[in-house]
Amino acid sequence: xxxxxxxxxxxxxxxxxxxxxxxxxxxxxxxxxxxxxxxxxxxxxxxxxxxxxxxxxxxxxxxxxxxxxxxxxxxxxxxxxxxxxxxxxxxxxxxxxxxxxxxxxxxxxxxxxxxxxxxxxxxxxxxxxxxxxxxxxxxxxxxxxxxxxxxxxxxxxxxxxxxxxxxxxxxxxxxxxxxxxxxxxxxxxxxxxxxxxxxxxxxxxxxxxxxxxxxxxxxxxxxxxxxxxxxxxxxxxxxxxxxxxxxxxxxx
Numbered sequence: 001x002x003x004x005x006x007x008x009x010x011x012x013x014x015x016x017x018x019x020x021x022x023x024x025x026x027x028x029x030x031x032x033x034x035x036x037x038x039x040x041x042x043x044x045x046x047x048x049x050x051x052x053x054x055x056x057x058x059x060x061x062x063x064x065x066x067x068x069x070x071x072x073x074x075x076x077x078x079x080x081x082x083x084x085x086x087x088x089x090x091x092x093x094x095x096x097x098x099x100x101x102x103x104x105x106x107x108x109x110x111x112x113x114x115x116x117x118x119x120x121x122x123x124x125x126x127x128x129x130x131x132x133x134x135x136x137x138x139x140x141x142x143x144x145x146x147x148x149x150x151x152x153x154x155x156x157x158x159x160x161x162x163x164x165x166x167x168x169x170x171x172x173x174x175x176x177x178x179x180x181x182x183x184x185x186x187x188x189x190x191x192x193x194x195x196x197x198x199x200x201x202x203x204x205x206x207x208x209x210x211x212x213x214x215x216x217x218x219x220x221x222x223x224x225x226x227x228x229x230x231x232x233x234x235x236x237x238x239x240x241x242x243x244x245x246x247x248x249x250x251x252x
Contacts, residue, residue, distance in 0.1 A: 002061050003042050003071035004082060006049035010176045011075055013202045013230075014097065018073030019044065042071065047078055054078040055085070062089035069094070075201075076100035076149035083111040099225065100148040101156070121224050122156035124250045125197055126164070128222060132195065139169050141193030141219070143184060143200070143208070145226075146173035150199040153224055157197060169193035176204050185211045188219070195220040202227035209237045212245070223249040 003022060006015035022042055030039045045061070047054045054074060061067040062085050072082055072095030079098035086093035087110050094112045098104075101118035103111070132138045140161065144150040151173065161168060170191035172184035185208050188196055196219045198205070205227025212218070218241075227233060229249035234242045 001040065001042050001069060001071060002045060002065075002067050003073060004045050004047050004054060004057055004061075004078075005073045006075065006078065007044065007046040009048035009050060010203060011049040011201055013232075014075065014226075015046075015049065015073065018097070022071075022073070047074055049075060049078060051078050051081045054081045058082050058085035062086065062091050067091060071095070073097060075147075076103055076152070077147050079103055080148060083108055086110045098149070099153070101152045102148055118153040118156055121153050121250050122160055125157055125222055125224065126160040128248075128250075129161075129166075129195070129197070130164070132220070138195050138220070139191075139193045140166065140195050140197055141170040141172065141188040141191050142168060143172050143188055143196050143198045144174075145200045145204055146175055149226075150224075153199050154197070174204070176201065181207050182211050184208075185215070185217065189215060189217045193219060195222065197222050197224070198228060199224040200227050202230045202233065205230070206233060206236045209233070209241065209245075209247075213238060213241045218244045221245045221247050223247060225249060225251045 005018050007019060026040060034040050045057045047057055061070055069092045072079055072093055076098040079095050080103055082093060083103060087108050090110055092110055096114055099115045099118055104113060104117050142154050144154045170188050170193055172187045174181060174184040198221055228247055229251045
């Protein structure tokens with residue numbers, strides 16, 4: 001059974017985690033007799049987290065190799081391309097990491113996911129924000145990776161906050177390809193915000209937390225899945241600083 005995984009590139013950490021998860025699943029499945037009495041094997045295909053590579057791999061698997069089913073451990077940007085190929089070829093595509101609302105709400109018949117939706121993430125964040133407001137004055141800013149995943153959830157949060165008459169102090173999108181990730185952090189820091197709602201992946205969350213520490217910026221941080229929920233983050237950033245910003249996460 002083929003599985004598309006970003007084992008290299010900008011989100012290699014996510015892909016490597018997926019690879020380990022697949023190995024654990026295989027161990028349990030095969031220990032229980034496999035599938036229909038036969039051992040299950042998974043062939044991994046490295047997508048580099050690049051939608052262009054995802055398209056190439058999916059075209060090969062669906063049109064040339066005629067795979068009966070395709071597993072996916074790919075982020076939203078890549079999965080959007082993969083789901084379209086699966087739909088056209090009528091090949092079941094099962095994926096976990098992607099939560100883009102565009103993907104989950106499109107009505108695909110051959111794409112399957114066990115993830116929560118961006119709407120659920122947004123509603124949970126805003127509910128928690130309203131709880132914090134009962135403890136004192138809270139001024140939010142938005143910091144997010146500008147992709148279907150990050151922007152999709154943040155857009156929903158903006159709508160919910162606006163409906164409640166809550167003003168956003170700053171909105172700072174960024175690209176993982178940017179070499180200098182300091183400007184969006186400074187934009188948030190120079191605003192009146194004392195809380196940051198953040199949607200990003202492990203690599204950029206770690207880099208920006210380090211930048212925040214260097215500039216003595218300690219807002220209350222509510223993360224959305226990805227890097228803020230990665231168990232390695234406290235090991236890659238000063239643990240004391242992680243506690244200072246009350247780093248929390250909304251995840252499934």
